[in-house]
């Protein structure tokens with residue numbers, strides 16, 4: 001199993017570094033991300049849908065991270081957080097419009113106040129606009 005872990009993590013020195021910086025790193029792979037986010041604190045913006053953000057939030061929580069989910073959609077965000085909690089993970093929801101620069105300090109402060117640190121940012125929130133870049137307005 002150790003040799004398999006070394007193969008996946010690149011080399012024995014990579015494994016040693018991983019284990020020294022991430023004390024939770026497991027010798028057992030079993031579908032995990034090698035403990036890389038164990039105990040870390042992550043913000044996932046746009047995590048309140050059934051999309052990529054929600055999947056990122058669930059995956060991070062499953063791997064041991066404490067996750068702050070932000071979204072415009074309060075009901076969707078709370079549902080994602082409830083699902084994570086129901087699966088034994090740790091997450092909380094904050095309403096945020098990521099396009100408002102002034103929304104960021106409060107979100108970062110809230111994450112640090114709630115969980116003590118901030119290590120990971122998944123800047124996922126967004127919308128797709130199907131047009132040529134030159135036709136986009138600043139508001140887009």
Ligand SMILES: NC(=O)c1ccc[n+]([C@@H]2O[C@H](COP(=O)([O-])OP(=O)(O)OC[C@H]3O[C@@H](n4cnc5c(N)ncnc54)[C@H](O)[C@@H]3O)[C@@H](O)[C@H]2O)c1
Pocket residue numbers: 045046047048049050051052053070071072073076096097098099124125126127128
């Ligand atoms: N799905 C794809 O094929 C694809 C392809 C390329 C890029 N992307 C990008 O990946 C990201 C996620 O895609 P998805 O398909 O999961 O989208 P989704 O629409 O399922 O989820 C996006 C989430 O972002 C939230 N959101 C939108 N604007 C926001 C804002 N201003 N502030 C806070 N939250 C906001 C929405 O409420 C929603 O919960 C998006 O940024 C999208 O543009 C997706």
